[in-house]
Each structure stands twice: as structure tokens, then as C-alpha cells.
Amino acid sequence: MSSGSRPKREVAEPRPSASILLISPSNEILLLHRVRTSSSFPSAHVFPGGNLSASQDGEIPGPKDAERHRDGLAYRMGAIRECFEESGILLAKKNSDSSSLLEIEESERERARKEIHAGKLKFGEWVKESGGVVDIDGLIPFTRWITPTNLPKRFTTQMYIYFLPLAQTGPTKNIASKSVIPVPTSDGGVEHTAALFAPCKIWLEQASRNEIILFPPQFYLIHLLSPFLSPSLSSSSSPSTNELQDQRDKVREFLQGDGGDGKGVKWGEKVMSPIGILMGRDGRSVLGLEKPGPELKESGRGGDEKRVVLVRFGREGPRDLEVKERAEVLEEEREEAKL
Template sequence: MSQSQSAPKKKRAPAPLRPSSSIVLLSPTNQVLLLHRVKTSRSFAAAHVFPGGNLDAFHDGELPAIDTPEVHQDSAAYRLGAIRECFEETGILLARPKGSSPGTTTMSLVNVPEADRETSRRRVHDNKVRFDEFVDSVGGTPDVEGLMPFTRWITPANVGRRFTTQMYLYMIPDGTAGGGEAREMTIPTPDGGVEHTAALFDDAATWLARAASGDDILFPPQVFLLHLVNRFCPGSSSAPPPADAAAAREHYAAQRRGLVAFLGATPTSSAAHPSSAIPWAEKVMSPQSLFVRGSDSRIVLGLDKPGPELRGSTRGGDYERVVLVKFTGEGPRQVEVRSREDVFREHRAEEEADKDGPKL
């Protein structure tokens, strides 16, 4: 067989997935925490991200084999890894006192003195002490029950570094609002420039506006989840809380109740698609390019597929919405969540206009 008649090259297999977890962390006033990653980071360089990272068997326990469907399920290891990474990256320890009941709105998080906290962050990061042993030593229990699954994201097959990331929602209980202990626990600090240069709570609407203006870099998963949170926790500029303290607490509590109900409700959309039967707590998103818009050269990403590893399963994402994005040398820009129906209608109109345009 001549070289020109040789068999076509086999399609390269997708890079293996790395299990990871992240937290959409809400303050007592329902602001969202984002971290500004260093420019030299191998993943999401210079972007603003939710706290989280790769799982570590030393701290988090063993996971199912990476080539099995079970690795894409919420589990104790994903939950412990999310809480550990949050502590390493921000200093916020999502742990309740030993013997306390999980899930109570008046629960307070364990307080760790600042000097001990900073030393322990480094020791946990450097694997000098197991995370669960550290939490036990300060009289706490990781509040894994307080984590609520909030979609899973699987990196597209054509990307070199790939992750299967379990996202969680955690609402810092308003029992931590007020008093010295609360201020200690809810003010995040970066990790000394190891992975992040800043850590800040702000309204979801503010983060989205900063990304839209080009001030901050947000990747599609961050924009998508902030978009959902903003529906229920729009921030003080558009939904100011009452001046009365008790009424303000109820204001934020009502926002939280709406968001929690949303996570478990089905159908998730009006579209007649199988993914609408999957609650947000169980959706799996693996963005795929659908087409490039002629009007602004933005890629349209579909979110209904769960990725090659889960092809043929009953898992799925969100059919009703798509994400528009322009990838540049400095990262994603002009990221926007839109209705799939509206974007496809505009696309068909563009195609018809091209057909009816002047011909030479």
C-alpha cells in the first residue's frame, strides 16, 4: 500500500479525567466567593474561579476507578475534597463543632485563631497533616452535609487537561453573622500567591457585570452558575434588604429557600427534552461547540451532553440554555448565557439573510 493509500490515522483518545470538586460559596448575605488565580496557573490562568481543586487520596480517600461511571457521582471523597480545598485556598473552614446537628440555620462554624489557621493551611497543603485529623484537632467535623450538589462539569474531549468536577452550593449559616467569630470565618484570604492573588465575596450580578465589561475573566461554568444564582440572589442593588435586622435575615433566608428548591425541582425547563427531567443537583455538563455566530464570531456552546465518558447513559445537562463565548489569547471573553431557542432563531435568520443577499 502506497503512502497516499495508507489507512487514516486513528482519532486520538481524549485525555484522562482528573476528579475535582468546587464550591459556590454564599456569605450570610448571599454574596458569592471568587478567587483570582495567578497568571502562571496551568488551569484557568488569571481567571476568577470558585474555590476548589483536584482530589487527593491522602486527604480525601480513594475514588472509584477513573474509567467507571461511579467516578462521576457525588461521594464522600468529593465532598471532603471540596471543603479541604476551600480551607487551603481561602482559610474558611466549613466545619461544625463536634456533636452539633448539621443543617441548622443558627449553626456556627468552628473558629480557628488566625495564626493557627495560616500554619494549618500550609501544613494541609504540603501533606504534613491529614485534613480530617486537623479538623478533629480543632474540635470540628467537616460539614459535608451542608454541601448541596449543583451540577457536574466534564471538560470537553478536545482539551488537553480534563476534569470531572463536582460542583456544590454551600450557604454559610447566618448563625455566623455578627460577632468576632463570624467576621473571622467569613473574610477569605488568598493563599499567599501559591495559586491565588485575591479572594472576595460580591453579588453574583456584580461578578457577571465585571466579566461582561472585560474587567474580570470568567470561564463558561462560572458564568453559567452565577447566572443561575443571580435569579434567586440578585444582590442589594436590585433587591435591597429591609433596614430591620430580623426582616433582613428573613429576606436572605427567603432567597436561599428559593435557590434550594430550584436545585431539586423538575422539570428544569419548558423544552420537551430528556434533560429537563434531571434536577440541577444531578445535571452533568460537557460543553460542545454547536456553531460560530456570524454576527459577532462567538462560539455557541451546547450544555445538554454529558461528555464521551457518559455517552449512552441517562446522564445529561441543560438543553434549554447555551453559552456564547469568544476565546482569546488572554482567556474567554463576552461570555453570555442565552436561551437556546432564541440563539438558534437568530442563527436561522442570519443564514436566510446570507442566502437572500446580493450575488455577484
Template sequence: MLLSPTNQLLLLHRVTTSSAFASAHVFPGGTLSEFHESVPAVTDADRHTDSRAYRLAAVRETFEESGILLAKRRGEEGLVELSVAERTEGRKAIHGDKVKFLDFLARIGAEPDLDNLIPLTRWITPPNAPKRFSAQMYLYLLSADADAAHDGGLEHTDAEWADVADWNARARRGDIIVYEPQAFLLALLADFFPGPGVLATQRARLLDFIAAVPTGPSDDATGAISWANKVICSYVLPVRRDDGYLVIGLDEAGPELEGTGRGGDFDRVVLVNSEAGGPRGVEVRLRRDVVPDDVGLSKL
């Protein structure tokens, strides 16, 4: 989640032929690569933990997909600046596994800015999904304007900056396709960036929120897990509604992390319109307002 100096958020529009999240609006990101990073084994506990590998992949994929390079030259404060030709050549070479990402950075005298990536939830795809991901989400607060450009249609057809509140409203109206993680995080961010305001104050409030506990009004154990450390494996709650919406629970971390004490957010749920041909009209609500008497409910 890249926030501009004016607290606008960047979203990329995926191509219609994509095998994952086709036509959706997404944050820059992608999969870890054995060529570029050290990928934790399926049985390794680090598979579902924030680590250098995930941070490197986040910086690399952001560069490949948006052209924004979150890296600094040694001894300099601001992000490294590249010419259009250098940026285009680098993106293609790294995406095509022609050069290792860290070798590319070394060649231009830069290092990835890993320390300024702020963890903001991890999402694990439900067990019944045909493709599963363990996705570490990060927030990065840009201090200077950065030009974003899509990858020429390989994976995306557009790269757009807009106010967080605008993205959130478009998602709720169904004007754009966003999946549960993006919809949920857009709703969270919109509380801190509702519109014009003191930019530094908005950012400070968000950073306090990410680190603070408890995270919600209930006394559920997930409230003791900060937003930086929450792990969410969504599931359908058995709540019957007449409007065609499914109620998605967010409190469980998934079977891989069962018994570890890790978890997500009990206090909120996501409503997804199951009759709209995809995740359109997604809405984040307080659980107590949607499921007032959910004691004893189990996931489907």
C-alpha cells in the same frame, strides 16, 4: 460556591502562571488527593457521582485556598473558629501533605460539614481538552460571616466577596476571566440574587429551583434532570455568527456517561467570544433565542 449571610459570593483570582485557568476568577476548589481522600478509579462509576470523597475534597480545598473551614466541633452548631496562626499553620500543612485533612480535624475536635454541601451541577471537560476534569460543584450557605484570605500567591492573588449580580455583570463585560462553568452558574445564581431583598426568601427560592423539575421550557429529556444532578460536558454548536462568538451546547454529559440517561441543560447555551484571547464577555442565553431552528444539529 460560598454564599455569605448577606448572599455575597466568594471568588478567587488565580495566578497568571497557573497551568489551569490562569488569571481566571474561580470558586474555591481543586483536585481529589490520594493522600487525603479515597479517589475513585477512572473506570469506577463513582468517578462522576457526588460522593463522600468529592465532598471531603471540596471542604479541604476550600480551607486550603480561602482559609474558610467548613467544619463543626462535635455538639456545636456554628463552624469551628481558629486563630490566624492555627489557620495559617493548618493550611500549609494540609496543602503540603504534611498532615491528613481528617487527622487535622480530629486534632481540633471537629468534623467536616458534608451534609450542608448542596450539589449544583457536575462538569466534565470536553474530550479534546489537554487536561480533563470531572468537577462536582457545590453550594454552601454560610450562616455567619467568614473571613477569606488567599493562599499567599501559591495559586491565587485575591479572595473577594461581592454581590452575585455584580460578579455576573463583570463577567459579561469581560472585566474578569471566567470559564464556562463559572459563567453559567453565576448567571443562574444572579436570577435569585439580583440585589437587595429578603435574604431568607432569596435562598429559599434558590433551593426550590435546585430540586425542581422540569428545569426549562422545552420538552427535552434533560428537563427531567434536576439542577442538583445535571452533568454537563460542553461542546461547540455549528452555528455561524458574525460577532465572533461561539455557541456552546450544554445538554450532553460526555462520552464517559453515554447511554446512562444523564445529561445537562438543553434549554440554555453559553456564548464565548473566540476573538478576545480567552473566555471574556461570556454570556448565557436561552437556546431558542440563539439557535431557533437547531433540529438536526450535531456537535463539532
């Protein structure tokens, strides 16, 4: 190596993690407010989730295993375990055929949250001893995100959607549930200071006004769900059980498509590693979402070629986020360049 050359920077191996877009009985979405001192997403609002644990979640595919970047049992267990640790909501059923969630007395639930987080209690064993079954089948894959190589801490994160049972509000009992959903609570300030359900539209509006911090993946995914789960503007009353179920059915129908990018990759298989494709004239970075990252370069998988995320990165975190059509943004930049 010559004296004038720089050593090649080593690219960090992405750590396996999983998160859940948890949808309430009224079709609101849960976000947790992370503590300011967090090493990941400080002060941001995030979905419940975190790193996988081999001791808790089962065997994790190795770095060279193709399954490391696919939905699997360890990712599902990790997502549900982290959701329980962080929010107190346990995604477990009374038995495999039940439509109702397992109910745990509050003091026992809080004890288990702390001991599972501390590694003193095995999550899966505790659920079984409590008379339940972890509802891994209730998770719906909804994109994977691999941190770009320019960052020192990288993750390969499997995102899921989970619909909590609809409330018993009317005669349509075949789609309703008597499950009691605990009010989400923070973990006491260990990683989060608040846990709250709110409509997708409200979260997006707060982020757009820079009242809260949402990172591009969270903003983008909420943006995709918002047209289906936002309250109707034509009605002042609460939606009926049938209307809520219809919203959920439309989400499921959407997930069977490819987002209109013509590649045919369904949302559960899309992999995105956001990369800046240009700096807009308004000072915002334009992030492309079509590439899956170097780990999956030859896999044939990819992300969203139709949309981009516009964001202004600052000392406080991402600001002024917006999701737009890629072709529209590129055309606007070409027109601006002519002026």
C-alpha cells in the same frame, strides 16, 4: 497503518475534582483570582476547589467505576479541603448537631492551610483534633462538568453550593447564627492572588464588560443563581435576615427542578460537557450544554437542553460571555441567514 494516516489522538482521562459556590452571610458569592502562571484557568476568577487527593480525601472511584462521576464522600472532602487551603474558610462544625462553624485561631488556621497543602498534615485528622466535624452534609450538589475531549487536560468536576450561616441581625434566632466567618484570603500567591465575596450581579457585570475572566461553567452557574441572590433594586437598606433566608429558600426550591428542559434531571444530577454547536455571526461560539461527555454517553444523564453559553475565545481567555435560551439563539441565526 498506511504512511498517509495519522495516529488516533488519545483522549485524556478526566481527573476528579470538586468546587464550591460559597455563599456569604449576606448572600454574596466567593471568587478567587488565579495567578497568571497557573496551568488551569490562568488569570481567571474561579470558585474555590481543585483536584481530589486519595491521601487527604479518601478512596477515589477508579476510571471505570460509575461512582467516579457522581457526588460522593471523596468529592465532598476534597471540595471542603480545597476551600480551606485556598480561602482560609473552614467548613466544619463544632459537632454534628451544631449550627455554628468551628472557630480556629488565625495563626493556627494559617499554619494548617500551608501544611495541608504541602501534604504534611491530614486535613480530616486536623479538623477532628481541633474539636470539629467536617460539614460534608452542608454541601448541596449543583451540576457536574466534564471537560470536552478536544482539550489535553480534562476534569470531572462536582460543583456544590454551601450557605455560610446567616448573621445574627434580628430576633429570628431559629435561622440565625453566631458563627464568626473569617475574611477570605488568598493562599499567598501560590495559586491565587485575591479572594473576595461580591454579589452575583457584580461578578456577571464585570465579566460582561471583560474586566475579569470567567470561564463558561462559572459564568453560567453564577447566572443561574443571580435572580435569587441579587440585591433588591426597590430597597436601599441591607436585606433582613428573613429576606436573606427567603432568597436561600428560593435557591433550594430551584434546585429541586430540572431547569425547564423537560428531561426531569434535577440540578444536582445534571452533567455538562460544553460542545460548540455553531459559530454565531457575531464571531462568538455557541456552546451547547446538553451532552454529558463520552464517559457518560449511555448513562441516561445529561445537562441543560434549554440554555446555551455564547463566548468569544481569545488569547486572553474567554470574552463577551452571555447565557441565552437555545431556541432564541437558533432562531436569531436563522433570521440572520435570511438577510
